[in-house]
Amino acid sequence: MNHAFVEQHDIVSRYLRRSLTPGEVQDFEGHFIDCPDCQDAIEHESDLRDTLKRVLPGTVPEPRRSRHVAGWLAAAAVLALAVYGSTVYLRMRQALADSSSRVRALEQQVAEARARADAPAAATIVELAQSEVTRSARGSADTTVLTVSPSASLVVLSLQVQNADAYRRFRAELFRGSPADRDKSSVWKGDPLSQSSTSSVGIAVPTAVLQPGMVYHVTLEGVTPDGRSLEIGRFPFRVAAR
Amino acid sequence: VSLTELVARIRSGDREAEEEFVKRYLRGIGIIVRHASSDRSACDDLVQETLRMAIEKIRAGAVRDPERLSGFVASLARNLVVEHARRTKARETAAGDDAGDVRDPAAGPLDRLLQDEQDAIVRRLLDELPTERDRAILRRYYFDEQDKDEICAALGLTREHFTRVLFRARQRYRESLERKYGSGFARDKRRNPIT
Numbered sequence: 525m526n527h528a529f530v531e532q533h534d535i536v537s538r539y540l541r542r543s544l545t546p547g548e549v550q551d552f553e554g555h556f557i558d559c560p561d562c563q564d565a566i567e568h569e570s571d572l573r574d575t576l577k578r579v580l581p582g583t584v585p586e587p588r589r590s591r592h593v594a595g596w597l598a599a600a601a602v603l604a605l606a607v608y609g610s611t612v613y614l615r616m617r618q619a620l621a622d623s624s625s626r627v628r629a630l631e632q633q634v635a636e637a638r639a640r641a642d643a644p645a646a647a648t649i650v651e652l653a654q655s656e657v658t659r660s661a662r663g664s665a666d667t668t669v670l671t672v673s674p675s676a677s678l679v680v681l682s683l684q685v686q687n688a689d690a691y692r693r694f695r696a697e698l699f700r701g702s703p704a705d706r707d708k709s710s711v712w713k714g715d716p717l718s719q720s721s722t723s724s725v726g727i728a729v730p731t732a733v734l735q736p737g738m739v740y741h742v743t744l745e746g747v748t749p750d751g752r753s754l755e756i757g758r759f760p761f762r763v764a765a766r
Numbered sequence: 767v768s769l770t771e772l773v774a775r776i777r778s779g780d781r782e783a784e785e786e787f788v789k790r791y792l793r794g795i796g797i798i799v800r801h802a803s804s805d806r807s808a809c810d811d812l813v814q815e816t817l818r819m820a821i822e823k824i825r826a827g828a829v830r831d832p833e834r835l836s837g838f839v840a841s842l843a844r845n846l847v848v849e850h851a852r853r854t855k856a857r858e859t860a861a862g863d864d865a866g867d868v869r870d871p872a873a874g875p876l877d878r879l880l881q882d883e884q885d886a887i888v889r890r891l892l893d894e895l896p897t898e899r900d901r902a903i904l905r906r907y908y909f910d911e912q913d914k915d916e917i918c919a920a921l922g923l924t925r926e927h928f929t930r931v932l933f934r935a936r937q938r939y940r941e942s943l944e945r946k947y948g949s950g951f952a953r954d955k956r957r958n959p960i961t
Contacts, residue, residue, distance in 0.1 A: 557797075568943075572888070
């Protein structure tokens with residue numbers, strides 16, 4: 525394997541996507557392990573790929589969560605069946621000019637974040653019923669209105685599902701626009717998801733992807749034990765204008 | 767130094783040749799290990815273990831064709847990762863414990879700071895792209911992970927245009943990083959594991 529071949533066949537990118545054959549991986553690794561130019565190319569490509577995934581419009585990543593907080597969120601989604609509530613999660617902000625002091629400040633914030641994550645608080649919780657899809661599709665104005673607290677970084681949506689036990693896992697995608705819109709665009713994905721109870725699936729959506737006054741809808745798919753993927757429903761809502 | 771000479775010197779017990787070997791292969795082994803292993807905390811140990819075993823095998827005369835040294839070291843690194851994963855899984859199964867997400871630490875504050883700065887660079891890069899279609903190319907390629915032909919067909923592009931947009935994006939990204947952090951940024955970078 526040589527540089528011309530690597531460039532022509534997009535080998536660096538395919539290596540990072542894990543789409544090379546085992547033989548190609550072996551050849552490429554045997555080449556770049558002693559090739560600083562290819563090592564540069566791999567690290568830059570990997571960096572660019574990861575960074576673009578973070579910043580491209582509508583591709584806000586899942587927030588980093590500790591095991592403890594993830595467990596809490598799952599519990600919160602279950603509680604959402606009975607309780608509407610709003611609580612606060614944390615958000616790091618940094619305004620220090622000097623790099624070293626910025627790092628120290630971040631370290632302190634991380635410690636505070638961890639302490640706060642242990643407190644019984646978290647996110648805006650909203651229950652969405654599947655039947656609202658039908659009403660929305662008919663043009664009714666009674667779509668759920670979601671009020672997002674400016675200080676919350678997550679909103680937990682509890683999607684009501686009949687026979688949630690019938691699915692092995694779920695995946696959800698959040699679109700800007702109503703289900704009937706032609707120009708809807710994907711702003712968030714959750715896959716795989718587990719059911720929160722026998723009748724609901726909870727998803728934690730970053731509030732950063734939600735704009736005041738806009739209509740959104742979540743599509744929920746379930747994967748059956750035999751591996752079939754079925755659309756369960758669409759869950760529209762509107763974010764309240766500030 | 768040619769591989770034949772390097773292998774011969776290591777076999778004869780030349781310590782400087784061993785250091786040369788480590789300098790030459792350290793970074794490449796690191797990339798392979800971080801790409802293959804999901805256990806970030808074990809990567810440094812696996813790299814060290816690869817270097818140690820490779821030198822032992824060269825000393826013992828196990829590398830008969832020095833021109834294939836690179837392939838040999840790369841395979842050794844990958845095999846050690848596979849073996850480590852197998853042992854870890856067996857241990858977890860025996861203990862009935864899923865330690866996967868505990869082992870993998872979240873990014874530290876410095877990582878987050880650098881990540882924020884890289885995000886800003888890429889946002890600027892996206893803003894500077896001349897057309898929405900060029901942004902769509904990057905989105906489809908890097909986020910949706912569509913392949914080149916699929917994207918060209920969907921957007922009505924020639925492969926040349928696609929390659930040009932990608933090349934410019936990569937170039938601009940690299941230049942921006944090097945302006946900010948210096949030309950050794952990629953070589954010094956061990957914080958953001960290859961996934």
